[in-house]
Amino acid sequence: MSAQASHPTLLIPGPIEFDDAVLGSMAHPSALLAYQTTLIAGGFSESHVGPAFVNAFGETLSMLRKLFITTDPKSQPFVISGSGTLGWDFVAANLVEKCDEVLVLHSGIWHPGRSGYFADSFATCLSVYGAVPTQLNAPIGSRPSLDEIGAELKRKSYKAITITHTDTSTGVLSDVKAVSELVHKVSPDTLVVVDGVCSVGCEEIRFDGWGIDVVLTASQKAIGVPAGLCILMVSGRGIDRFKARRTPPPAYFASFANWLPIMQNYEAKKPSYFATPSPQLVRALHTSLSQILSVPLDYRFQKHKEASQKVKKAVTELGLRQLADKPECQANGMTAIYLPEGVAAPDLLPKLMARGVVFAGGLHKEMATKYFRFGHMGVSVTNSDLGHIEKAIEALKSSLAEVYIDKISYEGFEMQHLGIYSVS
Amino acid sequence: MSAQASHPTLLIPGPIEFDDAVLGSMAHPSALLAYQTTLIAGGFSESHVGPAFVNAFGETLSMLRKLFITTDPKSQPFVISGSGTLGWDFVAANLVEKCDEVLVLHSGIWHPGRSGYFADSFATCLSVYGAVPTQLNAPIGSRPSLDEIGAELKRKSYKAITITHTDTSTGVLSDVKAVSELVHKVSPDTLVVVDGVCSVGCEEIRFDGWGIDVVLTASQKAIGVPAGLCILMVSGRGIDRFKARRTPPPAYFASFANWLPIMQNYEAKKPSYFATPSPQLVRALHTSLSQILSVPLDYRFQKHKEASQKVKKAVTELGLRQLADKPECQANGMTAIYLPEGVAAPDLLPKLMARGVVFAGGLHKEMATKYFRFGHMGVSVTNSDLGHIEKAIEALKSSLAEVYIDKISYEGFEMQHLGIYSVS
Known part of the structure; x- marks a missing residue:
């Protein structure tokens, strides 16, 4: 296996x-x-x-x-x-x-x-x-x-x-x-x-x-x-x-x-x-x-840039903001993303896990629940057959939508958050 | 495999x-x-x-x-x-x-x-x-x-x-x-x-x-x-x-x-x-x-003592001397053995390797060729089905005999060394 x-x-x-x-x-x-x-x-x-x-x-x-x-x-x-x-x-x-x-x-x-x-x-x-x-x-x-x-x-x-x-x-x-x-x-x-x-x-x-x-x-x-x-x-x-x-x-x-x-x-x-x-x-x-080293390093760097751009574009389309908000300050191997107001990492990460994707929370205790981190490095980027990046973006979309639905159901969460998702 | x-x-x-x-x-x-x-x-x-x-x-x-x-x-x-x-x-x-x-x-x-x-x-x-x-x-x-x-x-x-x-x-x-x-x-x-x-x-x-x-x-x-x-x-x-x-x-x-x-x-x-x-x-x-920890530790220690005794007995029977010559100073997980006069580690170790056994030489440059080390720890001792200790003792016997024959053939090595082996 x-x-x-x-x-x-x-x-x-x-x-x-x-x-x-x-x-x-x-x-x-x-x-x-x-x-x-x-x-x-x-x-x-x-x-x-x-x-x-x-x-x-x-x-x-x-x-x-x-x-x-x-x-x-x-x-x-x-x-x-x-x-x-x-x-x-x-x-x-x-x-x-x-x-x-x-x-x-x-x-x-x-x-x-x-x-x-x-x-x-x-x-x-x-x-x-x-x-x-x-x-x-x-x-x-x-x-x-x-x-x-x-x-x-x-x-x-x-x-x-x-x-x-x-x-x-x-x-x-x-x-x-x-x-x-x-x-x-x-x-x-x-x-x-x-x-x-x-x-x-x-x-x-x-x-x-x-x-x-x-x-x-x-x-x-x-x-x-x-x-x-x-x-x-x-x-x-x-x-x-x-x-x-x-x-x-x-x-x-x-x-x-x-x-x-x-x-x-x-x-x-x-x-x-x-x-x-x-x-x-x-x-x-x-x-x-x-x-x-079996492929040129420049190609490897380029693949990481492309994967990073794909992730960052999806994040932006989801209405989410990165910790590194200036493009020139954004790493190509990871993306640190603020959660929407009212949503905590423990609301989101288990839903991603249920979809087979492990993201990381923050490192500092006082910040840990306010944002999460998405790593995009190595085989997950260079071996596109694995489909890791696409799978993770999809999981993020549907998990967030689920979080919003939970919030609406249980806490009267702001409806506006739902606009950007097509929840079926 | x-x-x-x-x-x-x-x-x-x-x-x-x-x-x-x-x-x-x-x-x-x-x-x-x-x-x-x-x-x-x-x-x-x-x-x-x-x-x-x-x-x-x-x-x-x-x-x-x-x-x-x-x-x-x-x-x-x-x-x-x-x-x-x-x-x-x-x-x-x-x-x-x-x-x-x-x-x-x-x-x-x-x-x-x-x-x-x-x-x-x-x-x-x-x-x-x-x-x-x-x-x-x-x-x-x-x-x-x-x-x-x-x-x-x-x-x-x-x-x-x-x-x-x-x-x-x-x-x-x-x-x-x-x-x-x-x-x-x-x-x-x-x-x-x-x-x-x-x-x-x-x-x-x-x-x-x-x-x-x-x-x-x-x-x-x-x-x-x-x-x-x-x-x-x-x-x-x-x-x-x-x-x-x-x-x-x-x-x-x-x-x-x-x-x-x-x-x-x-x-x-x-x-x-x-x-x-x-x-x-x-x-x-x-x-x-x-x-x-699935077996009592005392049993594990005893197994290592027995394997060590078996190795040390074989070494003594081969006419070889240990660096630790007093029994109370002899480790149970390894044996360091002086080579016979005129035999160097590079004469012996490749013959052991040819028999599928890797022993170690000495650590110090000036001593490295004068003795060798036989480790007997872990699964090689506790899992007797592997037969590692017996295989190594046999390999040591026949390799040493081969070294002596080489020496006799090429250097007129002392015949007395051969007495203890039955070289077929």
Whole structure:
């Protein structure tokens, strides 16, 4: 039985729907053999230092270079058991030191006085390791302007700037290319650090071309692999900055000092040990990257834009408003949508579930019932045979109509909401 | 096709052979349904905050209490994406503070001047976060005596003592029960921390009964789940010590402050978020713990002792010597074996592989060719139908005989080695 067919369609902003072959890579030789060019000597209970796995891990690291569009041999990929959050520790513990100033850009403030969920946490993480974050906020559904960023970069000597590419909590997209260009112009020594947890694999990212120093991400979003991996790409400049530290990294598991030789050895197809990697998750990543790189990345980005436009058009036609209301601030891998006045997420989400579609609520307790999130990444977008997007849009339409009927029946809900639906 | 049947038998000291149902939990509903009592609503691309997964995660945490034999409600289990190594960071960043003294026991020194591989790294990790480790060494294949430990505990005020239960690099077993009793008598404020990476699930551990404060471990050894999870059990006393810190933990991902509420919420079956867990690995852990706990733990420990005795008897009959030469210092989940003079690991391991058995070499470069390691944990021990142990012993016998014949043919190797084999 296809794993795809056996459960409700998961359309949250990660974890996403996984391809059967990717899931199968973790358990079944037959699925693997269809996607791997190497003969799997170790099978599935395999040694983390056996030649077959070392080879697959090495290929995986090399494929990440292609995914991030970097050909600079000094760029360094990392794949480490953990999560996207661990990527913040890697940045905070290796690329900045005690008292270093870091500019943290927020995209998608919740409401005046509350900042973007993920940038806020990244700032906390930086503080834990001794750096001094300055947070640059922006109005709801928006992002700091280039003028504001430029002015702030001139005000202090920042060792790094962090940009949350897509804020998973609000669906606000940052313009990484423009910000990075600005940084290189105004404050060229500042490292450009991108939190790409909800963007790598669905948003355009050109590591070399845009002059990025770090992209950190996780496996379970647009890369399409079960959660459990922290993935980073670090520029040669970032590695040099690490090597020139005045003090050793204040972390052990999250230290580049421990992982750099390991990653370099694996990519050179040499066994190496610091901590045991997960052969199953790395195999799944190998399979997924092989699939992703089998078509041009630009085509993949375009497919995500088209799916996103389709979703956003449907949302607008339903009279719903997005958290990110300016088109240029809207992510292509997810849409965060305000519920109509008087409708709460618990009214809507179970009706979607009954139609076989899982959407996500909000992240913050006080906001959780006021909006919901629709993820559109990975196979749900690239494999149109699955029909996930259309199914979800239809489910949203009919579920909302049902909510309105319930409201009319039980609470005398405003009739006007019904006008836009043809309820049969 | 059974994953077990499709590849050479992996008998290294972790990762071990995984049960088909455990691997299947990561990809296949059917395998899951056979082992889970809960209906899986989310399928396999499932939300980390969906009710089905929250329930499974909660049950998993509760099952860990049984695995560690703790009924004290103040004991706190943690399951976090990472590896056993990350467990050291959790201890070093949460349970001790800057300048705190920690006594690190070594089991299985390599040779005079070189200390146990894993205790050495644990000491490094403690130093990174500011604690001051004192390392207590022991002769080759042995462990510090209770007298030595007692004397050292009286010499300084130690905040914690760390014990590597089984040193994976040498197969030396520590007497955790006796050491813990001694600590409680001589230095009752010292936290008892056990590195159980290579022992949890195959060696007897009584968390409450022995007065242990922390056991840290990983998923891929005797627990029988693919690598990718860091697992900890912390006593109420350990949690109180954490809460009474003078300074906040100097780590972010490895901070109890961030994970404690999450684990408590999951166990109470409430969704919660700090970093995305891996539903696939947690599902696999759920399946494996369900299997492990379906028979009495004492029976499981006894099975591992019997398999270990069988291996060690065969090794002795082959004229081979173990690194851990005193029976009381020999681990029950693995055996580290010196090669005969003149025979190197690369002479032997490929011949074992040709017979469908994967053993491990040494960990240190300078020692790697002088000995090899035979892991006997998990399904290879508990499921005798698989015949893994017998197959491996036979493969070892015939491979060694072949090595000797090669040596005689090509190098005039000592004839006496052949006496013990019946080479047909």
